[in-house]
Amino acid sequence: MRAATIIPSTEIKSSQGSLAFVFQGKFLLCLTVCFSTLSFAATDNHLDAVCFVGDTTEPILSLQGDLIQTIELNSAYKELGATARDDVDGDLTSSIVVDFSNVITSQLGSYRVTYVVTDLSENSAAITREVVVVDSPPTITLNGDSVVEIYQNQPYNELGAQANDAVDGDISNEIVINSTSINTAQIGQYEVTYTVVDSNSSPMHLIRKIIVLPTTAEPPEKSGGSIDLFILLLAYLGGPIRKKY
Numbered sequence: 527m528r529a530a531t532i533i534p535s536t537e538i539k540s541s542q543g544s545l546a547f548v549f550q551g552k553f554l555l556c557l558t559v560c561f562s563t564l565s566f567a568a569t570d571n572h573l574d575a576v577c578f579v580g581d582t583t584e585p586i587l588s589l590q591g592d593l594i595q596t597i598e599l600n601s602a603y604k605e606l607g608a609t610a611r612d613d614v615d616g617d618l619t620s621s622i623v624v625d626f627s628n629v630i631t632s633q634l635g636s637y638r639v640t641y642v643v644t645d646l647s648e649n650s651a652a653i654t655r656e657v658v659v660v661d662s663p664p665t666i667t668l669n670g671d672s673v674v675e676i677y678q679n680q681p682y683n684e685l686g687a688q689a690n691d692a693v694d695g696d697i698s699n700e701i702v703i704n705s706t707s708i709n710t711a712q713i714g715q716y717e718v719t720y721t722v723v724d725s726n727s728s729p730m731h732l733i734r735k736i737i738v739l740p741t742t743a744e745p746p747e748k749s750g751g752s753i754d755l756f757i758l759l760l761a762y763l764g765g766p767i768r769k770k771y
C-alpha cells in the first residue's frame with residue numbers, strides 16, 4: 527500500500543484502494559484513526575506521519591440457486607454457483623473455491639458444498655449449500671381420459687397408463703391396475719386405481735373415474751371436463767339441464 531499524495535490532514539484514496547491518512551506535525555491525531563501500517567519521517571522542523579488503513583473487510587458471498595439443492599439419486603451433480611464481491615477488490619466471483627467433494631450422488635443423504643473466497647488482503651469469507659440426494663416417487667400418466675363414461679351393460683375397456691421414475695426409468699410394466707369395483711350392470715360412478723412402486727419402495731397411486739350411464743342418457747363424452755360431468759350427472763338424475771350440441 528502507498529499514499530497517492532501527501533496532503534496535510536487530508537484523507538486520500540490510494541491507487542490500490544486503501545485509505546491513507548497523511549498528517550504533518552499531527553502524529554498523535556494520526557494514531558487515533560489508523561490501525562494498519564504506519565510510517566513517518568522527520569525533517570528539520572517537523573514530523574510527517576503517514577498511516578494506511580488496510581482492507582479488513584471480507585468479501586460478500588452470495589449463492590446462486592436454492593440454499594437447499596435437491597437432486598435425484600444417481601443423477602449428475604450440477605453446481606449452481608455463487609458470486610463474490612469485495613469492497614476493495616470488486617468482483618471476486620472467479621476466485622471462489624467450490625468444494626463439492628463430499629457429495630455422493632449414489633447414496634441417499636444430505637451433504638454440504640462449501641464456497642470460499644479470499645480478497646487481496648487475505649480476508650476470507652465462506653458459505654455453504656446443502657445438497658440432498660433423494661429418490662422421488664415415480665409418476666403415472668393415464669392413457670386416455672381421467673374420467674370415462676360408458677353405457678350400462680357395455681364393457682369397460684382398460685386403456686392403461688405409463689409410469690416413469692427418475693432413477694428406474696420406464697416402469698410402466700410394473701403398474702398394478704385394479705378395476706374390480708366396476709359393475710357396468712349398475713348405473714353409478716366407479717374408480718380404477720393404478721399403483722406403481724419404484725426400486726426404492728416409493729409408491730405412486732392414480733385414479734380414473736368410470737361413470738356408468740343409463741342407456742337413455744346422451745352419448746358418453748370422450749373427454750370429460752368437470753362441467754360436462756356435472757351436466758351428465760344431472761341428466762342421469764333426471765334434472766332439468768340437458769346438454770346441447
Ligand SMILES: [Ca+2]
Nearest residue numbers: 581583612645
Ligand atoms: Ca475486502
Ligand SMILES: [Ca+2]
Nearest residue numbers: 661662691724
Ligand atoms: Ca424413484
